[in-house]
Amino acid sequence: MKKSDNSIRIMDEYAIGVDLGGTKISIALVNKMGRVEKYLKIPTCAEQGQEKTIARIKQGIGQIIKEKDFKISEIIGIGIGVPGPMDYRKGVVHCAPNLPGWKEVPLADIIREEFQIPVQIENDANAAAWGEKIFGAARGIEEMVCLTLGTGIGGGLILGGKIYHGKNNVAGEVGHITVNKDGPLCNCGKEGCLEAYSSAAGIKNRVHQRIAELKSGSKGYSLEYNFEDMGLARIFELARQGNVIVKDIVEEAIEYLGIAIAILVNILNPEIIIMVGGITNEGDKLLSPLKEIVFQRAMSSHLADLKIIFGALREYAGTIGAAALLWDTHHF
Numbered sequence: 001m002k003k004s005d006n007s008i009r010i011m012d013e014y015a016i017g018v019d020l021g022g023t024k025i026s027i028a029l030v031n032k033m034g035r036v037e038k039y040l041k042i043p044t045c046a047e048q049g050q051e052k053t054i055a056r057i058k059q060g061i062g063q064i065i066k067e068k069d070f071k072i073s074e075i076i077g078i079g080i081g082v083p084g085p086m087d088y089r090k091g092v093v094h095c096a097p098n099l100p101g102w103k104e105v106p107l108a109d110i111i112r113e114e115f116q117i118p119v120q121i122e123n124d125a126n127a128a129a130w131g132e133k134i135f136g137a138a139r140g141i142e143e144m145v146c147l148t149l150g151t152g153i154g155g156g157l158i159l160g161g162k163i164y165h166g167k168n169n170v171a172g173e174v175g176h177i178t179v180n181k182d183g184p185l186c187n188c189g190k191e192g193c194l195e196a197y198s199s200a201a202g203i204k205n206r207v208h209q210r211i212a213e214l215k216s217g218s219k220g221y222s223l224e225y226n227f228e229d230m231g232l233a234r235i236f237e238l239a240r241q242g243n244v245i246v247k248d249i250v251e252e253a254i255e256y257l258g259i260a261i262a263i264l265v266n267i268l269n270p271e272i273i274i275m276v277g278g279i280t281n282e283g284d285k286l287l288s289p290l291k292e293i294v295f296q297r298a299m300s301s302h303l304a305d306l307k308i309i310f311g312a313l314r315e316y317a318g319t320i321g322a323a324a325l326l327w328d329t330h331h332f
């Protein structure tokens with residue numbers, strides 16, 4: 001049965017998409033209709049260094065090909081979304097804040113050498129944006145912004161139907177828009193970035209800091225909950241219940257995200273703002289107040305027909321989008 005399956009496979013029907021994250025590497029075998037045929041998630045083990053992480057990428061790709069009984073020649077190529085500044089033309093990762101030791105890594109060449117098929121790298125948020133445009137909630141859309149809301153906040157811009165890279169290939173750093181000049185320190189070294197307020201890590205950091213302040217205060221505060229181990233969903237739930245420790249932190253997270261989106265709407269006049277990532281699990285409880293803020297702050301001329309929605313590809317947006325780079329090379 002498998003033999004006959006192989007014989008009818010058409011060579012450009014399948015691609016591999018990789019989403020390289022600071023903690024997890026996701027790898028998918030994707031068909032030309034955007035369907036994920038096989039999906040694998042493995043730890044990045046970033047602390048073990050660049051060579052170990054790259055070895056894990058190779059191993060994961062090899063495993064998927066083997067498990068699906070593919071020949072490498074049946075795969076059109078490998079797309080990789082990377083979490084940091086890169087040069088998509090040269091296939092070089094300049095650095096990655098969440099991957100210690102990565103500096104000027106010729107990732108595309110290294111992976112190409114191993115598998116002998118085309119390899120394309122792209123910024124991870126751009127890859128997610130591209131996935132939603134080709135196979136997800138933004139099909140047929142030419143002007144869009146995709147926000148990846150996870151540990152950090154990334155932005156992918158599609159302008160005129162193409163990925164917008166900017167002069168140094170680092171366009172779309174939405175997470176590092178200053179939303180408060182006196183705000184907390186961000187991982188990028190600047191103060192008051194959106195990411196420090198509205199990312200999962202930012203929200204948790206602010207909650208932990210508030211608890212530390214309360215504990216060290218003269219009143220000897222005793223806490224009702226163990227906030228240290230609390231996930232984002234629980235923090236949002238407590239905020240909705242009016243918990244005084246987290247309520248204003250969550251409200252500010254949503255408000256600053258809304259302000260940042262309003263800035264993007266005013267500047268870029270997109271047709272769609274798509275959000276992907278962990279926080280979108282909050283659903284309408286996040287979307288409704290967020291939309292309210294955007295509609296309060298953006299110019300009314302920009303709001304007609306503007307859609308603010310969650311992605312359709314869920315956690316697969318990054319891998320599907322990375323794979324899709326191989327079929328449509330006009331995205332540049």
Ligand SMILES: [Zn+2]
Pocket residue numbers: 175176186187188189190193194195
């Ligand atoms: Zn920053």
